[in-house]
Amino acid sequence: MVQALTIGDFSRMTHLSVKTLRYYHRVGLLEPADVNAATGYRYYTVGQLQTALAIRRYRDLGMPVDDVRSVLAAPDPASRDALLAVHLDRLQAQLAETEAAVASLRDLLTRPSITIDVEHRRVEAVAALAMTKTVDSQSLGPWWRAAQLELPAGTVGGLFDDELFTQERGDAVLFVRSDAAEPAGRATPFVVPAGELAVAVHQGSHQDADRTYAALGSYILERGLGAPGPVREYYLVGLRETADQARWRTEICWPIDISRKADTGRLEL
Amino acid sequence: MVQALTIGDFSRMTHLSVKTLRYYHRVGLLEPADVNAATGYRYYTVGQLQTALAIRRYRDLGMPVDDVRSVLAAPDPASRDALLAVHLDRLQAQLAETEAAVASLRDLLTRPSITIDVEHRRVEAVAALAMTKTVDSQSLGPWWRAAQLELPAGTVGGLFDDELFTQERGDAVLFVRSDAAEPAGRATPFVVPAGELAVAVHQGSHQDADRTYAALGSYILERGLGAPGPVREYYLVGLRETADQARWRTEICWPIDISRKADTGRLEL
DNA sequence: TTGCTCCTCACGTCACGTGAGGTGGC
DNA sequence: TTGCTCCTCACGTCACGTGAGGTGGC
Numbered sequence A, B: 001m002v003q004a005l006t007i008g009d010f011s012r013m014t015h016l017s018v019k020t021l022r023y024y025h026r027v028g029l030l031e032p033a034d035v036n037a038a039t040g041y042r043y044y045t046v047g048q049l050q051t052a053l054a055i056r057r058y059r060d061l062g063m064p065v066d067d068v069r070s071v072l073a074a075p076d077p078a079s080r081d082a083l084l085a086v087h088l089d090r091l092q093a094q095l096a097e098t099e100a101a102v103a104s105l106r107d108l109l110t111r112p113s114i115t116i117d118v119e120h121r122r123v124e125a126v127a128a129l130a131m132t133k134t135v136d137s138q139s140l141g142p143w144w145r146a147a148q149l150e151l152p153a154g155t156v157g158g159l160f161d162d163e164l165f166t167q168e169r170g171d172a173v174l175f176v177r178s179d180a181a182e183p184a185g186r187a188t189p190f191v192v193p194a195g196e197l198a199v200a201v202h203q204g205s206h207q208d209a210d211r212t213y214a215a216l217g218s219y220i221l222e223r224g225l226g227a228p229g230p231v232r233e234y235y236l237v238g239l240r241e242t243a244d245q246a247r248w249r250t251e252i253c254w255p256i257d258i259s260r261k262a263d264t265g266r267l268e269l
Numbered sequence C, D: 001t002t003g004c005t006c007c008t009c010a011c012g013t014c015a016c017g018t019g020a021g022g023t024g025g026c
Helices: A007-014 A018-026 A046-060 A065-073 A078-108 A136-149 A162-166 A206-223 B007-014 B019-024 B048-060 B065-073 B079-112 B137-150 B162-166 B206-223
Strands: A043-044 A116-122 A127-135 A156-160 A170-175 A189-194 A194-203 A231-237 A251-256 A265-268 B042-044 B115-123 B126-138 B158-161 B167-178 B189-190 B194-203 B231-237 B249-255 B265-268
Touching: A007 A043, A007 A046, A043 A046, A043 A194, A043 B158, A046 A162, A046 B079, A065 A078, A078 A206, A078 B048, A078 B079, A078 B189, A127 A136, A136 A162, A136 A170, A136 B158, A156 A162, A162 A170, A162 B007, A170 A189, A170 B019, A170 B189, A189 B019, A194 A206, A194 B194, A194 B231, A206 A265, A206 B007, A206 B019, A231 B065, A265 B019, A265 B065, B007 B019, B007 B048, B042 B048, B048 B065, B065 B162, B079 B206, B126 B137, B137 B162, B137 B167, B158 B162, B162 B167, B167 B189, B194 B206, B194 B231, B206 B265
Parallel strands: none
Antiparallel strands: A116 A194, A116 A265, A127 A170, A127 A189, A156 A170, A156 A231, A194 A251, A231 A251, B115 B194, B115 B265, B126 B167, B126 B189, B158 B167, B158 B231, B194 B249, B231 B249
């Protein structure tokens, strides 16, 4: 015999609030077993308790409602576990980012000013193998990591459109110098454009790179050297060399109009 | 000489998007040094870069904007660090909850059904020292932990209004049996009401208690024993005895109408 | 002068919570 | 019959993002 549970009963038993249960109904995550057509009353069954408890646990893990729906709809435990693993990886990555953010904050508080040495450099156009993507800044990080590991051997460089920072969406290119005429994996032939650049070396995690960007930007602003175009990064020591981000060394290159002034310099910020 | 940075320049240097900078202006988190009255153009200074970078780091830690404002307004490093420590504690607690949620999910998936033994029990009114609060379910957890540690020696029990679960807000009481006529700390004299209860023992973390609640509720539903009133918990082995939540034992007590039937039983859910 | 940058609304997102105002069920 | 439970809107929250439509600055 199937007992009908009112929304209140079901709430008390699952510790999901009545509002939450109505929301889950509305978005199709947990449909009541029966809805009275005349009154609109929702009725649940004892069999739905397990589903509700599972939903609670997935949500406690911060899994988005759409993903919970997918997990519940998984045809077998193996595919369910695969979806779950993806989310657990995401949690792990978040944790790592939070730890890096704590370190980054500590660094800013204990060492409020940094000094950068700026070099002016003219680079010629060179042939390369590159991966290109229009990304939003949210997904830049994962793409950046994956793409670096996919590129053939060599020093990796990157080009990043202004819009990536100002509009949270823009073009990014990661490349490795190469004369290859054929694609290698997903990397395709590409010509890295020539340019005049102000270059500063950033030491440490990429999460702290904004400090060097700010300092370099100030340097260029003070001298009125600003020029349009994407910024450029060269990973002298990076993800491919070591997992220890403290040892990373990145050249950060800002486009300048070298015709105005050509001295190099130093800036404390 | 103070250089004026447009919002675009400032965005490129801080890696905060233009939309975000406008938002921070609107909510008073980061006011431009100057706003042109005629055009509405925002202008920032190099000196504001440090503040912007700090805001980015606080936000990367998931600190709410209001809290970031407080941290920035802190009169000295010590009070700033105190505010920061509160947030880091919150992060730590979140991490622990996520870990518990993972364990709880694993438990549900590997051991989908549980069996509970239900005892019917009549309890008489007893004198106690109690802490009482109207809480929302969000803040129930922290209050519950703190209150338990504050109560005098004895077995702690709790009373929880239905509304806490169904409406996400309601009255909670934690008590310890005592004949004291005077308050002890923040605990005040209280009479725990008499009641007729269906009782099941929940073993393990409180995060899993909903499974026992669901099973006990099903048991009561099947027998038509339901009665109004708050649910009750007794912490036989709990926070005060051990930090190892796997060893916790909690009696979960649901009010019943004992006049209808008086048998005890067992239920698998 | 062109087009690039900047502006202000108004609305959307996510996962619900908060009333208001009303009806049904025991 | 009472009052408790349940219902449906419509709007709010948080920290922004997304257009639309328009003006100013170099």
